[in-house]
Amino acid sequence: MRAHHDPEKRVVVLGGTGFVGRHVHAAFAAAGWEALTVGRTAAADVALDLTAAPPRALAAALDRHRATAVVNAAGDYWGLGEERMRHSFVTVTERVLAAADLAARRPRLVQLGTVLEYGPLPEGRPLTEDAPIDPVGGYGRTKYAATRAVLDADADAVVLRVTNSVGPGAHPSSLLGKVGHALLDAVRRGRSATLELAPLRAVRDYLDVRDLAEAVVAAAGADASGRVVNIGTGRAVPIRRLVGDLIEVSGVRAEIVEREPASAAQVSPGAIAEWLQVDPATARRVLGWTARRTLRDALDDFWKDLLDGARR
Ligand SMILES: O=c1ccn([C@@H]2O[C@H](COP(=O)(O)OP(=O)(O)O[C@H]3O[C@H](CO)[C@@H](O)[C@H](O)[C@H]3O)[C@@H](O)[C@H]2O)c(=O)[nH]1
Numbered sequence: 018m019r020a021h022h023d024p025e026k027r028v029v030v031l032g033g034t035g036f037v038g039r040h041v042h043a044a045f046a047a048a049g050w051e052a053l054t055v056g057r058t059a060a061a062d063v064a065l066d067l068t069a070a071p072p073r074a075l076a077a078a079l080d081r082h083r084a085t086a087v088v089n090a091a092g093d094y095w096g097l098g099e100e101r102m103r104h105s106f107v108t109v110t111e112r113v114l115a116a117a118d119l120a121a122r123r124p125r126l127v128q129l130g131t132v133l134e135y136g137p138l139p140e141g142r143p144l145t146e147d148a149p150i151d152p153v154g155g156y157g158r159t160k161y162a163a164t165r166a167v168l169d170a171d172a173d174a175v176v177l178r179v180t181n182s183v184g185p186g187a188h189p190s191s192l193l194g195k196v197g198h199a200l201l202d203a204v205r206r207g208r209s210a211t212l213e214l215a216p217l218r219a220v221r222d223y224l225d226v227r228d229l230a231e232a233v234v235a236a237a238g239a240d241a242s243g244r245v246v247n248i249g250t251g252r253a254v255p256i257r258r259l260v261g262d263l264i265e266v267s268g269v270r271a272e273i274v275e276r277e278p279a280s281a282a283q284v285s286p287g288a289i290a291e292w293l294q295v296d297p298a299t300a301r302r303v304l305g306w307t308a309r310r311t312l313r314d315a316l317d318d319f320w321k322d323l324l325d326g327a328r329r
Pocket residue numbers: 130131132133179180181182190191192193213214215216217218219220221256285286287288289290291
């Protein structure tokens with residue numbers, strides 16, 4: 018028998034086949050929501066290129082699903098220049114807002130932003146929502162412009178400014194994604210691995226992506242509107258240790274070679290913030306959400322998923 022769903026719990030996840038979106042979709046389903054993914058690939062429930070489709074196409078998908086909420090987890094950015102990122106984030110967000118206006122019932126919007134919208138803070142100062150906005154790179158600048166569009170629209174919306182996340186499906190261009198794929202390659206070849214990385218100086222707040230997904234579900238159900246909430250664990254971890262833990266989890270013999278990136282295209286979006294730790298108090302108070310998983314589990318499950326994928 019088909020499960021009976023609460024008519025108020027119907028969500029459309031934009032970018033629902035991406036690394037974060039996939040987990041967001043699963044978390045909504047686990048919480049009893051009827052969840053639909055929109056993405057560019059055939060893996061999505063509704064295949065729609067949000068950078069090209071007019072708002073009425075998305076509005077029609079929202080209406081067909083009778084969506085009460087929409088999550089914007091869409092947007093390519095790895096290796097893209099600022100203009101392309103502006104299109105990925107700002108143009109798409111403007112279209113999402115226009116589509117929500119056109120829909121028969123305006124859905125609540127949960128927009129995924131980034132902690133990189135803020136400027137770097139001195140070491141030891143946790144990132145609160147009143148920290149100065151001073152994005153250093155094109156990624157932070159364009160994500161901030163998208164956040165502004167949401168806040169200025171006066172919609173029923175909340176923006177989550179999210180820190181780094183890891184777990185099954187981590188993007189191969191991210192630091193831990195890159196390391197995981199290189200370790201998997203070593204397993205396939207029956208060799209040890211040589212990991213060529215930019216100097217691992219940063220100390221960052223890392224979330225299990227499944228905790229992040231639960232924060233999005235909490236945000237969809239919360240009362241808060243027209244504001245931002247920072248999403249992180251409240252702990253800062255040296256990324257060198259995370260890389261070491263992933264190598265240990267894999268059991269692969271690996272050598273790390275640290276070298277300054279040869280070109281700007283190889284620099285991580287977050288390379289500007291060396292020390293970053295979120296203050297999780299607002300998320301706890303406003304969303305009733307706190308990260309609960311360990312990073313060891315996130316790394317374990319990321320590695321298991323890579324091995325499973327290689328066997329499939
Ligand atoms: O070879 C490398 C690669 C990366 N890093 C550092 O590792 C951290 C993580 O880098 P990466 O995985 O490339 O991600 P970020 O650049 O931090 O960006 C991620 O984290 C942001 C929030 O913190 C999110 O908004 C983005 O979507 C997400 O891609 C950063 O401090 C990088 O400077 C290195 O030290 N060496």
